[in-house]
Amino acid sequence: MTGKVFPTDRMTSRERLLAAYRGQEVDRLPYWAKVCNANWRGGQPERIALLSDFELLDFIHADGLFHLPHFLRAVSPHVTVEQSGDGNVRTVVTHTPDGDLVAIWTTDPVTRSPHPTEFPLKTAEDIRRYRWLLKDARIEVDEAARERMVEKHRRIGDRGISVHGAGTSPLMDLVEHIAGPVNTTYLLMDHPDEMNELIGLMHANLLKRIRRMAELSPADVIASTENTSTTLISPEQFEKYCYGHLCDYAQAVRGEGKMHELHMCGHTRALLEKIDAIPSSSIEAFTAPPLGNTRLVDGRTKAPSKTLIGGTNAMVWLEPVEKIRAFIEGELAACPDRRRIILTTAGEAPQKCPAETFRAIGEWLPTAR
Numbered sequence: 249m250t251g252k253v254f255p256t257d258r259m260t261s262r263e264r265l266l267a268a269y270r271g272q273e274v275d276r277l278p279y280w281a282k283v284c285n286a287n288w289r290g291g292q293p294e295r296i297a298l299l300s301d302f303e304l305l306d307f308i309h310a311d312g313l314f315h316l317p318h319f320l321r322a323v324s325p326h327v328t329v330e331q332s333g334d335g336n337v338r339t340v341v342t343h344t345p346d347g348d349l350v351a352i353w354t355t356d357p358v359t360r361s362p363h364p365t366e367f368p369l370k371t372a373e374d375i376r377r378y379r380w381l382l383k384d385a386r387i388e389v390d391e392a393a394r395e396r397m398v399e400k401h402r403r404i405g406d407r408g409i410s411v412h413g414a415g416t417s418p419l420m421d422l423v424e425h426i427a428g429p430v431n432t433t434y435l436l437m438d439h440p441d442e443m444n445e446l447i448g449l450m451h452a453n454l455l456k457r458i459r460r461m462a463e464l465s466p467a468d469v470i471a472s473t474e475n476t477s478t479t480l481i482s483p484e485q486f487e488k489y490c491y492g493h494l495c496d497y498a499q500a501v502r503g504e505g506k507m508h509e510l511h512m513c514g515h516t517r518a519l520l521e522k523i524d525a526i527p528s529s530s531i532e533a534f535t536a537p538p539l540g541n542t543r544l545v546d547g548r549t550k551a552p553s554k555t556l557i558g559g560t561n562a563m564v565w566l567e568p569v570e571k572i573r574a575f576i577e578g579e580l581a582a583c584p585d586r587r588r589i590i591l592t593t594a595g596e597a598p599q600k601c602p603a604e605t606f607r608a609i610g611e612w613l614p615t616a617r
Contacts (some may be wrong), residue, residue: 256614260406261311266468269409269507269529269555271588276614277580278590279310280557281606283597287360291599302407308603309610311590312408313557316400316467319393320457326380342368344380359596369427375435375442378426382449387460394464401466411509412467414458414497418450419481419489420474429480451493458497462504469509470501471532477514486519491526498527513558513595515541520550533594534558536579544589545582558594565593565601569608576609 258275259267268278282288284301296304305312330341336355341348352366369378401410416424422432436443462470472494476486494510501508507529514535516523520542523531531554536543539561547556564575580586591613597606 261408262404262406265311265313265409265590268588268590269469271555273587277586279610279613280313280590280592281305281308281310281597281610282593282595283308283310283603283606284312284314285596287358288597288599290360292603296603304603305407308606309613310606312404313469313590314400314404314408314410316397316410316412316465317393318413319390319397319464320461321388321390322385322453322457323388324381324383324385326383337365338362340368342377342381344377346377346380347373349374349377364425364428367426367428367431369422369435370431372435372439372442375439375446379446379449382446382453385453387457389460389464398466409468410466411469411471412461412465413473413511414461414470414501415454416473416475417454417490417493417497418447419485419493420476421450422447423480424475447489451496454493455496455500459500459504462501462506465506467506469507469529471509471511472497472528473511475514476510476512476516476519478518479515483518483522487522491522494526494528502527509557510554513540517541517546517550520546524551524553528554530555530557532557533592535594536561536564538563540594543582544579545584548583548585548588552588555588555590557590558592559589560591561594562596562598562601565598565605569605572605572609573612 264274264276264278267274283304289297299307301312301314326345328343330343332339336357338353340351340353349368350366351364351368353362354365355362369375404410419432423429427435458470474490476490498508508527509530509532510523510526510528511532512523513533531547531551534540534542534544534547534556535558544556544559547554559579560575564572567575576591583589
């Protein structure tokens with residue numbers, strides 16, 4: 249794969265994307281439509297759905313950011329886990345020396361994404377139980393998965409860059425997966441000592457994992473999958489609990505010569521100045537209103553050290569091509585320059601946006617100034 253999707257391109261997709269991440273000049277605006285997934289493909293005609301990822305990106309004239317498979321697993325000597333399924337519902341029971349933790353995950357049939365519908369950490373007693381998952385935990389390498397990861401990175405070549413998801417910092421993990429947004433706040437207020445101890449253990453374990461990942465993964469980018477949004481946590485909570493942890497992860501990744509990315513796809517406008525001080529390279533997926541509350545100009549002026557990967561949202565891509573072009577032109581025109589921008593759909597591409605629309609934008613972007 250050459251990574252060239254236009255005859256006049258002076259850079260491969262890999263060169264273009266890496267330059268954008270580093271704030272350097274590019275030959276044209278990098279463009280990544282999030283169509284390489286089963287959800288979007290499921291709504292397309294067979295001639296499109298059966299294209300390989302490379303073929304699909306070439307068809308729509310887009311660059312590629314490719315996620316590598318996981319190869320690390322956390323093993324705790326103190327717990328055992330049982331899982332059972334019933335249709336789209338999965339129940340996870342974790343047995344600890346102090347009792348059981350029960351979680352239920354339900355997969356949405358439209359997005360094909362699993363979401364917690366019962367959180368495992370509900371009470372003060374559950375805090376003690378959850379500590380057993382972290383106590384004496386060790387990180388193991390799945391060698392077969394590691395070989396598959398290395399091979400996928402090799403196949404990507406000049407066609408794009410590779411990204412590895414590193415997990416979620418403690419507060420956002422509690423909010424999203426372990427206790428829920430409301431109960432996390434109650435537990436922090438009612439049981440601060442126990443929760444702070446738990447958060448400390450979570451951070452130490454995740455930092456150990458990220459260091460190992462940064463050491464062994466060939467990925468260009470290691471991403472903290474935060475989904476941060478001020479609809480879920482306050483700016484004060486972000487500064488108290490998240491900021492320092494994310495700085496530690498970014499420093500660990502940079503220490504291995506890689507770039508650290510913040511996956512933050514919600515309302516982050518009030519956090520941008522603080523985010524800018526984190527030694528990370530980028531924010532993905534930088535989402536415009538009405539789904540997010542940030543525009544490209546917000547990021548370029550309030551977090552100028554960060555490459556912005558996004559700039560639109562799914563609603564934009566349901567409009568006619570002319571309106572999509574006008575929206576993109578307006579967002580770019582408001583920015584002080586076009587450095588550190590990689591245009592994407594922000595979230596996954598909506599099924600109702602056909603490949604021909606993405607292709608039309610891909611053909612237009614090299615001429616857009």
